[in-house]
Amino acid sequence: EDDIAGSIDSFRFMAGAARATTSLAAGEYAEDHLSVIVREPLGVVGVVTPWNYPLLMAAWKIAPILAAGNTIVLKPSEQTPLTTLKFAELVADLLPAGVFNVVTGLGPVVGARLSEHPKVDMIALTGSVNSGRAVARGAAETIKRVHLELGGKAPVVIFADADLSAAAESLRAAGYWNSGQECGAGCRVLVHESVAERFTQLLVEQVRTLVVGEPTAGADVEIGPLISKAHYDRVLNHLERAQADGAKAALGGGALEGPGYFVAPTVLTDVPEGAACTLEEIFGPVVTVETFSTEEEAIARANEVPYGLAASAWTLNPQLGHDVASRLEAGTVWVNSHLVLANEMPWAGFKSSGYGRDLSAYALDDYSRTKHVMHNKAR
Template identity: 75%
Template sequence: MTLTDLKPATVQRATGDSLLTPADLPPAGHFIDGSFVTSEAADTTEVVDPSTERVITQVANGTADDVDRAVTAARAAQPAWGALLPKARSELLHRVADRIAEHAEVLVRLESANTGKPLSVAQDDVDGTVDTFRFMAGALRATTSMAAGEYAEDHLSLILREPLGVVGVVTPWNYPLLMAAWKIAPILAAGNTLVIKPSEQTPLSTLKLAELLADIVPAGVLNVVTGLGPVVGAGLTAHPEVDMVALTGSVNSGRAVARGAAESLKRVHLELGGKAPVVVFADANLKATAEALRVAGFYNSGQECGAACRVLVEESVADEFVALFTAQVQQIVVGQPGAGDDVEVGPLVSRAHYDRVTGFLSRAAEAGVRATVGGAALEGTGYFIAPTVLVDVPEGAECARDEIFGPVVTVETFSTEDEAIRRANDTPLGLSASVWTESGRRGHDVVRRLDAGTVWVNAHLVLANEVPWGGFKGSGYGRDLSLYALDDYSRTKHVMHNHARS
């Protein structure tokens, strides 16, 4: 069977009214110095619902002057914000979490309509956003550092943690609200102020967040400028009053930010792409593995940098695993948000990304790669692609090396443990990986040899605010979540007192 022989699944369509009413939408314009303001230019970008291809609204394309206004406001607000006692900042972040929880329902609907993700996935995003602010509210009151002590004779040393100042933030389209929270919460907790540029494709939940928090967060502490990367993102990177740039996005975006920041030697925090290898040994519980990868491979339509998108399975059990996994993926319900609680996979975020992913599938078919399920776009309105499992994937194939970022999982085989590890590491990216085995010794040893920032054993895509998230190699540097994020968004100052009395 080839890709063109496959009969794609259908899209479960919603009936009834739209997810959104006009009152749900945030005000137009940028959020600067505590209020919404008009842009310096009239240029706008259409915000499209990817499940219906209808225009939801339009948002301003910010200019260099808009960026400058926002940075000026953030700079003016930072000294007072940074001078607050940890208790005061903590209490405010708890109020932020409370406000988000109070308005969870509208945020869920905004996120689903703007991204196309199922309501259950959007609900998880909002729940995670609340927990991110609650964790950072507690963590900022319990930061640790090197003990004060006498490390040179007659001199007492102590280490201070200070805010960096103003942080420029660029967030992606796949988790607009949650990725904003992953940046905003530790940045504010550490005493910084910020200017955030959400993706021009999915800005609505970030703008709504600013609207909801306008009476809680002091003016100038949180600013939002919408627009395009080459203008707003580049403007933040080059601005002399921005002390650090934090980006979650593509590898190419990360390179652009790093190049731009090099001129002024800004600190840079990059969480970039992934191509997570999933190493399945013959002694693994294959049924449990297949069930877990149904979620970890296709969550958020596979538009997930840590997705379990590249399976390497020991050849002696490959046929059995592929059969089990294919059966799981065949059961996935594809649909629009609001089409039912059973919907697991929605559309891709945009026409451009849809075309990119279908291009990968076409080239894979031309190269002789076979789909056991899916393998094609779905008919009708919306940017839907059938959940796909690709097999007969040769070593070094494009679909197994490059980040597809869609509902596509490739399956390769290996014969020895050394081969599995070599091939798992044979990618320029190193964000995450997983190992599936019933051998505790093997699990410990293989984890040590895999070149990824997070490695799961008999699990995949399980995250918690208490533990760090970030990659190696082309996946960037810096850590989101956990106390390590607070470290990233602060600086250490060594203070030494000469206490000699002679």
């Protein structure tokens, strides 16, 4: 449902944004010379999309790239190519031949070729940090533009005065949506020590109600399996390491019995400061809970991860909320909410989470180039 509804809204927004672009006003900035800003297409944009939202992540790229006047060569994830191929089939009679192209294959082969190809003017990727590094290295030879939306490890900072019930209810979705295979997931809770026990109890109560099952088993199913055996094994390895390091599973903590790559929705408590499970992206239905004593400690630890995609702060003090939001190193910071997106607002990260903006009019800027034309009008 997210994939379809979000994709529709992405195209509708970009269709309107392309008709209402803004730029510096034309004017006489130098005597007797009229300056005009022109936004031009870049040309051919190579795109590499991930498997977690295969249609939506493609739409986030396709809509602004086309709206800015470019052509596209898109490589979907080898694990989820079918929605992209179906999309190409559906729009085949809407676009001129050659405007939208899909090439399937593996990242190290097809993705690498797109990055390196001298006739590709820009490469845009949504994926892992390692994939981002590979794409940036490949693009370096031709000095092409690079747009990277990479991983995340979103801290959720809960202060003593927060609405704990609201925070727990929000994380029921924000921490576990799409089986936690979500780069903005609220997966790393930092909660003030005075309310940690109560918050953990509320979170466990919320997460325990999640319905896990085969996606076609009924409308009540909320969490399905992980994407692949390899990813399933990776998430389970993270859980084993975390518990070996001293973390305790207040809920879940391992695989679910039966066929399929199902991991139980997990809440890890008593997590030691600096544990790998708090710093590395697990990308599964796992939320860790740590405690802090002071505001300064909370901010420092929230910012210690190499990622900077998203974060949230929970407090009923508006001044504290504003201040903390300004100090968290993330491209999106929610206050008393988490994982709410709007096509009108940009989405992208700082630090190892990449650069370039998806969604919003900022994406149109990313996929076009600015030309200054100056006319001598002296007579």
